[in-house]
Amino acid sequence: MAAVKQTVDQVASLEKYKHGFVSDIEQDFAPKGLNADIVRFISAKKNEPEWMLAWRLDAFERWLAMDEPDWAKVNFPRIDYQDSYYYAAPKEKVGIGSLDEVDPEILEVYKKLGIPLREQEVLAGVVGAPRYAVDAVFDSVSVVTTFKKELAQVGVIFCSMSEAIREHPELVKQYLGTVVPVSDNYFACLNAAVFSDGSFVYVPPGVRCPMELSTYFRINAENSGQFERTLIIADKASYVSYLEGCTAPMRDENQLHAAVVELVTMDDAEIKYSTVQNWYPGDPVTGKGGIYNFVTKRADCRGDRSKVSWTQVETGSSITWKYPSCILRGEGSSGEFYSIAITNGRQQADTGTKMIHLGANTRSRIISKGISAGRSSNTYRGLVSAHPKAKGARNFTQCDSLLIGKHCAAHTVPYIEARNGQAKFEHEATTTRLSEDQLFYAMQRGLSQEEAVQLLVNGFVKEVLQELPMEFAVEAQKLVAISLEGSVG
Amino acid sequence: MSVAAAIRTRDVGELPSRRDEDWRWTDLRGLIRVLPAPSESFAGTLAAGPFDRLAIDHHVLVNGGDARIDVAAGKKTLAALRLVSRGAGAHASRVTINLAAGARLRLLESYESDGASVCQTALTITLAEGAALERIVLAEDHEDAVSVSQAEVRLSPTSDFGQTIVTSGARRQRIETRASHPGGRASARMDGVYLLAGKRHADHTTVVTHDGVDGTTNQLIKGVARDQARGVFQGKIVVSEGADRTDARMGHHALILSDRAEVDAKPELEIYADDVSCAHGNTVGAMDEEALFYARQRGIPEAEARAMLTEAFIGQVIDRIWFEDARRVVRNWAAERLRV
Numbered sequence: 139m140a141a142v143k144q145t146v147d148q149v150a151s152l153e154k155y156k157h158g159f160v161s162d163i164e165q166d167f168a169p170k171g172l173n174a175d176i177v178r179f180i181s182a183k184k185n186e187p188e189w190m191l192a193w194r195l196d197a198f199e200r201w202l203a204m205d206e207p208d209w210a211k212v213n214f215p216r217i218d219y220q221d222s223y224y225y226a227a228p229k230e231k232v233g234i235g236s237l238d239e240v241d242p243e244i245l246e247v248y249k250k251l252g253i254p255l256r257e258q259e260v261l262a263g264v265v266g267a268p269r270y271a272v273d274a275v276f277d278s279v280s281v282v283t284t285f286k287k288e289l290a291q292v293g294v295i296f297c298s299m300s301e302a303i304r305e306h307p308e309l310v311k312q313y314l315g316t317v318v319p320v321s322d323n324y325f326a327c328l329n330a331a332v333f334s335d336g337s338f339v340y341v342p343p344g345v346r347c348p349m350e351l352s353t354y355f356r357i358n359a360e361n362s363g364q365f366e367r368t369l370i371i372a373d374k375a376s377y378v379s380y381l382e383g384c385t386a387p388m389r390d391e392n393q394l395h396a397a398v399v400e401l402v403t404m405d406d407a408e409i410k411y412s413t414v415q416n417w418y419p420g421d422p423v424t425g426k427g428g429i430y431n432f433v434t435k436r437a438d439c440r441g442d443r444s445k446v447s448w449t450q451v452e453t454g455s456s457i458t459w460k461y462p463s464c465i466l467r468g469e470g471s472s473g474e475f476y477s478i479a480i481t482n483g484r485q486q487a488d489t490g491t492k493m494i495h496l497g498a499n500t501r502s503r504i505i506s507k508g509i510s511a512g513r514s515s516n517t518y519r520g521l522v523s524a525h526p527k528a529k530g531a532r533n534f535t536q537c538d539s540l541l542i543g544k545h546c547a548a549h550t551v552p553y554i555e556a557r558n559g560q561a562k563f564e565h566e567a568t569t570t571r572l573s574e575d576q577l578f579y580a581m582q583r584g585l586s587q588e589e590a591v592q593l594l595v596n597g598f599v600k601e602v603l604q605e606l607p608m609e610f611a612v613e614a615q616k617l618v619a620i621s622l623e624g625s626v627g
Numbered sequence: 628m629s630v631a632a633a634i635r636t637r638d639v640g641e642l643p644s645r646r647d648e649d650w651r652w653t654d655l656r657g658l659i660r661v662l663p664a665p666s667e668s669f670a671g672t673l674a675a676g677p678f679d680r681l682a683i684d685h686h687v688l689v690n691g692g693d694a695r696i697d698v699a700a701g702k703k704t705l706a707a708l709r710l711v712s713r714g715a716g717a718h719a720s721r722v723t724i725n726l727a728a729g730a731r732l733r734l735l736e737s738y739e740s741d742g743a744s745v746c747q748t749a750l751t752i753t754l755a756e757g758a759a760l761e762r763i764v765l766a767e768d769h770e771d772a773v774s775v776s777q778a779e780v781r782l783s784p785t786s787d788f789g790q791t792i793v794t795s796g797a798r799r800q801r802i803e804t805r806a807s808h809p810g811g812r813a814s815a816r817m818d819g820v821y822l823l824a825g826k827r828h829a830d831h832t833t834v835v836t837h838d839g840v841d842g843t844t845n846q847l848i849k850g851v852a853r854d855q856a857r858g859v860f861q862g863k864i865v866v867s868e869g870a871d872r873t874d875a876r877m878g879h880h881a882l883i884l885s886d887r888a889e890v891d892a893k894p895e896l897e898i899y900a901d902d903v904s905c906a907h908g909n910t911v912g913a914m915d916e917e918a919l920f921y922a923r924q925r926g927i928p929e930a931e932a933r934a935m936l937t938e939a940f941i942g943q944v945i946d947r948i949w950f951e952d953a954r955r956v957v958r959n960w961a962a963e964r965l966r967v
């Protein structure tokens with residue numbers, strides 16, 4: 139068992155987190171702590187209309203009456219909600235109109251992260267390379283959104299949430315909070331009160347969004363939380379693919395990231411939502427620091443034959459607690475969930491999905507691959523339910539866990555509720571370690587142990603990687619290798 | 628908080644409710660507004676139990692009480708254990724079963740109620756090294772009964788534990804087995820069958836905790852829910868740190884044969900060791916229409932074809948019973964319930 143021995147030895151020498159740098163940028167902060175005045179402060183900072191402030195204050199009232207949930211298989215000290223900044227924004231240079239007016243320090247950050255904020259940069263590569271528009275969220279605010287004009291030509295609205303509240307209040311009012319109600323859960327409620335920015339997408343009927351849309355989240359400020367809110371509406375027979383990426387500096391304190399994402403699909407519409415989450419995972423040995431990623435993501439397939447597909451690659455965060463879900467309301471609508479969750483060091487992840495079948499002939503598919511290494515813990519928790527009206531509902535679930543090392547843990551907690559005789563649910567799960575036989579086979583053919591392990595791990599997660607858009611798949615594959623570097627042979 | 632405490636104190640606040648994660652699909656507090664008075668002692672004569680003719684030792688508890696079964700080292704026996712409820716009172720029973728080293732026991736356990744009783748049975752089962760126990764449970768409760776059976780099973784290295792629970796449900800019924808598994812080439816088989824009709828409910832809950840190397844667990848639970856019945860399966864396999872080379876498999880498969888029946892399942896794995904092989908499978912659905920078509924096309928009337936397919940479906944579990952005579956009793960019992 140040389141492989142296992144080495145695994146344990148090498149966990150200590152983990153590859154350093156590559157995005158852990160801090161940028162010194164002049165920032166505006168709200169006073170530390172949380173109270174109704176902070177909520178008013180955020181709302182005022184964003185020049186929000188009265189109705190939005192009322193909505194936030196109502197959420198804050200409700201949040202005060204709620205208890206923090208504790209059912210997930212994660213352990214962390216109680217969060218002191220008064221010891222954090224709820225608003226941190228780069229100091230605004232007068233009248234940002236174009237990219238040239240954005241603080242060069244910020245541009246530098248994105249350059250370092252490899253995120254193209256200049257439209258020409260996107261095109262600078264190979265001719266015919268796929269393009270994608272970026273909304274860059276820095277701490278609490280969106281700093282820039284690219285390709286807005288080109289998208290507007292086909293009627294696609296892609297902007298920051300604060301801009302949407304000002305420019306498209308009717309759409310925001312109609313949809314905000316209808317998928318994830320204000321008091322849905324503790325963290326969603328907190329988000330409703332203090333959310334600062336996020337992306338807003340509206341795709342009009344019949345439009346196939348001409349490029350991938352993406353948001354890049356960066357937490358930079360110390361002691362601050364990030365609370366973004368994303369709302370994507372795909373009107374009848376439209377299609378949009380949306381990517382989300384995130385990183386944060388290495389710090390000793392834990393930072394809270396409590397986002398809410400709401401997706402709405404009308405008849406025949408489709409949204410593909412992909413996440414590559416790489417928040418700072420905390421110190422691998424002591425477990426100090428890292429992001430608490432407590433996120434509520436939910437899609438409402440309102441229209442008949444509509445479709446939502448969630449793909450996530452979760453490699454970062456000290457604690458991940460999220461369940462991207464689909465409410466399959468429309469007849470014949472379908473939901474998909476593809477997930478790779480990798481935990482190493484002292485990370486804890488409790489993630490999965492909910493597929494709620496309400497309409498007839500709804501279909502869902504769940505493929506979850508969990509990999510735990512080091513002293514980490516990785517839990518798949520999911521719900522598949524069919525209501526009495528969901529005749530002909532179908533679900534297929536597969537969740538596989540891979541354990542690397544003697545001190546990690548993998549759990550599978552699926553809930554299946556079938557309330558009618560014409561639903562058909564299948565679920566299978568396996569938990570194993572890397573097969574010694576397969577390792578031996580690969581190494582015997584001349585691969586080093588590290589290469590052999592990467593080959594096997596890549597094979598293990600292949601089904602999910604295939605679902606990612608091209609440019610993300612490559613990044614994700616690298617990320618998988620880096621996250622496990624040092625932990626496996 | 629426990630059902631036993633609720634029966635003892637007559638305090639409904641002690642009953643588990645659906646707010647308790649472990650009881651989310653078997654809500655007792657929401658169902659029982661007032662606990663019935665304690666059951667009176669029973670003086671009449673009892674009809675024969677389902678396994679009477681097979682057993683050598685007979686243990687009968689009517690409306691509560693304690694029983695103890697000891698099997699000495701190297702001995703072998705066949706015991707019938709009847710837990711009978713007469714009337715509509717509340718009562719609790721306690722059963723202790725001890726198998727010394729190398730002892731062998733076939734335990735034929737039955738739950739029999741005839742009214743709206745509320746009862747709880749606590750079993751403590753201990754197997755010493757090399758002991759073997761096959762526990763066959765037949766639960767024939769009344770449709771108005773509330774019945775909870777909770778067994779704690781302690782295995783020792785090289786012991787064998789086999790269990791098959793067969794039930795037709797009750798108003799609310801929970802049959803729970805918690806096994807502590809030391810590994811050391813000990814093996815556990817924990818199977819179950821539920822055949823539910825009307826408004827009946829049955830909950831199979833099992834927890835197996837592997838604490839040592841080289842243990843195996845194998846579970847197959849199958850169920851059929853008709854009318855407005857509700858079948859529940861909660862299975863959990865825990866592999867503690869260091870319990871390497873554990874091999875654990877769990878399968879739950881259910882047929883829903885009406886539009887208003889419900890099946891809820893939670894097959895859980897909680898693994899803290901890496902050199903393990905654990906898997907679970909779960910399927911819930913309607914009967915295979917193609918198989919039905921095939922049978923009918925060969926001249927078998929629909930009702931009969933359905934019964935035949937259902938029998939074959941659950942037959943897989945019954946075939947795993949080691950004791951042939953008991954297998955026959957269970958198979959006949961199931962066939963009778965399927966041919967209505």
